[in-house]
Amino acid sequence: MKSKRYDAEFKKEIAQLYLSGSRTGPSLAAKLGLHPNTIYKWAQELEKDPEAAFPGSGNLKLEGQAMKKAQQRIRELENEVAILKQAAAYFAKNCR
Incomplete structure (x- = not known):
């Protein structure tokens, strides 16, 4: 099964929702069909380097x-x- 790819803007938006506290990781994950660890990983990456987070394929x-x-x-x-x-x-x- 091929994993779905999400663009940087989508990842940033989801990570910001989680980091702001407006949604929990498990609730976001359930709504999007993702594993909660994916949400946590995106949030960590955004916190670590907001400007260069999610560079994308080839970038x-x-x-x-x-x-x-x-x-x-x-x-x-x-x-x-x-x-x-x-x-x-x-x-x-x-x-x-």
Whole structure:
């Protein structure tokens, strides 16, 4: 069975309802057909980082974006080093 995906706005709205105290986790979960732990997890994520909560598929939080850029730069530099090593070996062989 495939789990249903909810968008960030929906998750924020449900988490805010729970955090405000206007609804309990179990009552929200029963109404939406979710497990109460899902409501608690959404509320925790919203409390931890309200701006970057629920980034969505393919959208990384700022730390993730920085890490991805750093890894890409490392790959580029490793390629450059490999090319320079080949060039150095070629010129060393041809200078003799």
